[in-house]
Amino acid sequence: MEADEMIEVKCLEHDEAWRLFLGKVRKATLRSHAGIPEVAEAVARECGGLPLALITIGRATASKDTSRMAKCSSDYGILRRDLIDYWVSEGFLDNFEDGYTVIGDLFRACLLEAEDVDSIKLHDVIRDMSLWITCKIEEENFLVRAGVGLTEIRKIEEWKGVKRISLMKTKIERQSGIPICPRLHTLLLTASEIEIITDGFFQFMPSLRVLSLNRNRSCKSPAVNVLHLAHMEHLQELKIDSSNLEELKIDYAEEELFFIISLLMCMATLGWSRSYPGAMPYNVMNFGAVGNGVTDDSQAFIKAWNAVCGDTSNNPTLQVPQGKTFLLQPTSFQGPCKSSNLQVQIEGNLIAPEGPSSWKGKDRRSWLYFANVNGFTVNGNGEIDGQGSQWWNLCSDYSEDCTKPTALVFEKCTSFQVSGLKHINSQKNHISLDNCQDATLSNLHISAPESSPNTDGIDISASQNIHILNSNIATGDDCVAINTGSSQINVTGLTCGPGHGISIGSLGKQGEAAAVEEVHVKNCTLNATQNGLRIKTWQGGSGYARKITFNDITLTDVDNPIIIDQFYCPHEQCSNETNAVKISDVSYTGIHGTSITQDAIALNCSRTVGCDNIVLEHIHIASSNSKEGTYSTCINAHGKCDDSVPSVGCLK
Numbered sequence: 001m002e003a004d005e006m007i008e009v010k011c012l013e014h015d016e017a018w019r020l021f022l023g024k025v026r027k028a029t030l031r032s033h034a035g036i037p038e039v040a041e042a043v044a045r046e047c048g049g050l051p052l053a054l055i056t057i058g059r060a061t062a063s064k065d066t067s068r069m070a071k072c073s074s075d076y077g078i079l080r081r082d083l084i085d086y087w088v089s090e091g092f093l094d095n096f097e098d099g100y101t102v103i104g105d106l107f108r109a110c111l112l113e114a115e116d117v118d119s120i121k122l123h124d125v126i127r128d129m130s131l132w133i134t135c136k137i138e139e140e141n142f143l144v145r146a147g148v149g150l151t152e153i154r155k156i157e158e159w160k161g162v163k164r165i166s167l168m169k170t171k172i173e174r175q176s177g178i179p180i181c182p183r184l185h186t187l188l189l190t191a192s193e194i195e196i197i198t199d200g201f202f203q204f205m206p207s208l209r210v211l212s213l214n215r216n217r218s219c220k221s222p223a224v225n226v227l228h229l230a231h232m233e234h235l236q237e238l239k240i241d242s243s244n245l246e247e248l249k250i251d252y253a254e255e256e257l258f259f260i261i262s263l264l265m266c267m268a269t270l271g272w273s274r275s276y277p278g279a280m281p282y283n284v285m286n287f288g289a290v291g292n293g294v295t296d297d298s299q300a301f302i303k304a305w306n307a308v309c310g311d312t313s314n315n316p317t318l319q320v321p322q323g324k325t326f327l328l329q330p331t332s333f334q335g336p337c338k339s340s341n342l343q344v345q346i347e348g349n350l351i352a353p354e355g356p357s358s359w360k361g362k363d364r365r366s367w368l369y370f371a372n373v374n375g376f377t378v379n380g381n382g383e384i385d386g387q388g389s390q391w392w393n394l395c396s397d398y399s400e401d402c403t404k405p406t407a408l409v410f411e412k413c414t415s416f417q418v419s420g421l422k423h424i425n426s427q428k429n430h431i432s433l434d435n436c437q438d439a440t441l442s443n444l445h446i447s448a449p450e451s452s453p454n455t456d457g458i459d460i461s462a463s464q465n466i467h468i469l470n471s472n473i474a475t476g477d478d479c480v481a482i483n484t485g486s487s488q489i490n491v492t493g494l495t496c497g498p499g500h501g502i503s504i505g506s507l508g509k510q511g512e513a514a515a516v517e518e519v520h521v522k523n524c525t526l527n528a529t530q531n532g533l534r535i536k537t538w539q540g541g542s543g544y545a546r547k548i549t550f551n552d553i554t555l556t557d558v559d560n561p562i563i564i565d566q567f568y569c570p571h572e573q574c575s576n577e578t579n580a581v582k583i584s585d586v587s588y589t590g591i592h593g594t595s596i597t598q599d600a601i602a603l604n605c606s607r608t609v610g611c612d613n614i615v616l617e618h619i620h621i622a623s624s625n626s627k628e629g630t631y632s633t634c635i636n637a638h639g640k641c642d643d644s645v646p647s648v649g650c651l652k
Helices: 014-025 027-031 036-046 051-062 080-090 096-108 124-137 156-161 226-230 254-270 298-309
Strands: 119-121 142-144 164-166 186-188 210-212 237-239 292-296 317-320 325-327 331-334 342-346 349-351 366-371 374-379 383-385 406-411 414-419 422-424 431-434 437-442 445-447 458-461 464-469 472-474 480-482 486-492 502-507 513-527 533-537 542-558 562-565 582-595 599-604 611-623 631-635 637-645
Touching: 014 036, 080 096, 080 119, 080 210, 080 237, 298 317, 298 331, 298 342, 458 486, 480 486, 502 513, 502 542, 513 533, 533 542, 533 582, 562 582, 562 611, 599 611
Parallel strands: 142 164, 164 186, 186 210, 210 237, 292 325, 317 342, 325 349, 331 366, 342 374, 349 383, 366 406, 374 414, 383 422, 406 431, 414 437, 422 445, 431 458, 437 464, 445 472, 458 480, 464 486, 480 502, 486 513, 502 533, 513 542, 533 562, 542 582, 562 599, 582 611, 599 631, 611 637
Antiparallel strands: none
16 A cells, blocks of 8 residues: 655754744633633643644634633533433433433533532533534534523523523513414523513413423412413423412413313323422432443442441432442442432342452352441342352352352341342342341342352341241252341241251351340241251350241142251251250141151250250141152150151150
8 A cells, every 4th residue: 555755744842832822822712711721731732742733623613603711600510310311301311220320421421510419510711612512513403591690581582493592590580572483492591589570471482392480489370371381282381389379370361271181181181280308319320330231330339438428318219220230349229328218229130240359359158238227228120149150169168268258148137128129149248137127028039040159048146036027948058047146036927948948157256155036937838958947056166046936838749847866066066965945835837838858847955955945737738749758857856746747746
């Protein structure tokens, strides 16, 4: 391929380049805005002394009329939700959630700034440049008279060809005249202190899509003919937030009354009527989240959490939008928070780093960690995926130095609810509660492969008044594990399996003093679990497990349906100890179904301490193999047995 003749271009020195650029821009342009000189010098430097670049950019900049920009309000923010509403109503976007993605992209490109947690703004120079570009594209596209103290609307006849008008933050008070605006799409009269709007003002705006009368608190009795709005077939967004429109005077004929009432009801249904602070959630997309499943969105979630945690309003909400997948490194959601009615709404999907090599940080105890939060709800239809497959075979199941993260941890939290979510493939436990009080976990779907080690569904430690309701758990370990320090635990309506069943313990490991009481399990179904209803303790422990009830349980092909094991030893060898956790006041009532093993009831209690007041009533457990029967084993257990198949001879 032949090349054209090379021509050497000599770059100008800085001073000479600046003089050339200044000559093309002209001093009048520099004086038109306080921020332009600094930007102009930066632009000149970026040209690298190239004469063609200096001349082209200088002339292009000088050719713009900046008189309109001088009248734009400085440092004025707009609510994110309002901006997105306008975009959707104008037809720029198809749905609301896409707006958060666009805002996030603009933030990352440094084209937007945050005024506060709810509002955003353009930098002065970016705003001016945007209007310059708009002027170039279409002369009459915009009319901006925002924040300049206007007291009346002048030259209303000039509105005829304009598409978008902003009279925000003015002092018009009284509007007169009827504009004819066939092309007008957007009219912003936000915070304009307007009191009187002439009847018929909106009559000739057939293409109007967006009308904002927000924050016109002095609007006492505007005579607005609502029918003119009703006949605007393109109107998508009518905003009257914080406006004194309760005294809205409507000019209508009697036969039109029904139509007007229908219109106002429609406005309320579509969200056109007044909205209230706090109704809009803190969407993680507003804080820079990408949601593509590849980019680390941890910092965006932390920023969103800090915002919602610091909100003093009722029911502030952190929102994770649907249709997005968010990759999170280990993330901590710390309290205490200002509101005691906080909500975390998860409609999208959360995924963990895929394996130890992708894990950031030395702390591997938890992935998503809530601590010291009082009064909150975590709910939604989203999915929490621990991507735990690479962790499961990382080391021996019971190695003391092997730390695998629990997917979702609540520590020292009170008065909270978790509901509706799908939890899959945790690295270790799916959900753990530690030192928590007054919690309800309901309508959860938790699953991991049957072969995945230590993937408990819900693990409870040192917690009180915990309710697990109407959930499905199928994992490689206990569906529910209740550990020491726990009391007033209620498990109702649980479907469990495959897995290791519902367990109390293990308790008394390494001689610890156990304390578990008031545990009540009822109306549950166990399918193909390795164990059914299990109490397990190590030798050598102390303390107690007492006041425990299992009522109305259905078993299908369960291994070890009813088991008390005071010789629990997952290792190949455990030392014999004489001390043991005291088990007492345990009742099994209405347990029925089938067992894979013939030994359907096994009560293996400590030879030194024993189990007291063990009650079995209305038990019917048949073998899964119709040709076989079932039997029980019993060591040092005391209590009573009534109407039980198989019977338990030692309970007398």
